[in-house]
Amino acid sequence: MTKMIMVGLLALTAASAAQAGLQLGERPISRTEVISAAKKQFAEMDGDHDGAVSPDEFERYREVQNARPDRGRGLTHIGRSWFDKCDSDGDGRVSQSEAVARPLGLFDMADVNRDGVASLAEQSMAMLFVK
Ligand SMILES: [Ca+2]
Numbered sequence: 001m002t003k004m005i006m007v008g009l010l011a012l013t014a015a016s017a018a019q020a021g022l023q024l025g026e027r028p029i030s031r032t033e034v035i036s037a038a039k040k041q042f043a044e045m046d047g048d049h050d051g052a053v054s055p056d057e058f059e060r061y062r063e064v065q066n067a068r069p070d071r072g073r074g075l076t077h078i079g080r081s082w083f084d085k086c087d088s089d090g091d092g093r094v095s096q097s098e099a100v101a102r103p104l105g106l107f108d109m110a111d112v113n114r115d116g117v118a119s120l121a122e123q124s125m126a127m128l129f130v131k
């Protein structure tokens, strides 16, 4: 019974955190959360819904993000070099899979013991690489 309540609470916490973006160093983060947060963010960036983020859409999203109180900090932060780092096939557009691959790559780097969850200790290591 207690265990069920705990699981319910964890699910709730995960859902609200995904809304707010993934902050590092606050609580454990799961791999599935990273994927869903990155997909949600991609949908926000892809303003014309053509399935790819263009350089213009990227710039626009940067402005929106920088206007937020926390400036979108955390694992899904879109930095200045985000576009170039994400566009791995170099076609000048960032697809959803390219966009998800980046935070996921950072996550996998953090998840040292590969259990699908980045613990707080693992995140504190990863924070050396993510701003
Ligand atoms: Ca687009």
Ligand SMILES: [Ca+2]
Residues within 6 Å of the ligand: 086, 087, 088, 089, 090, 091, 092, 093, 094, 095, 098
């Ligand atoms: Ca591309």
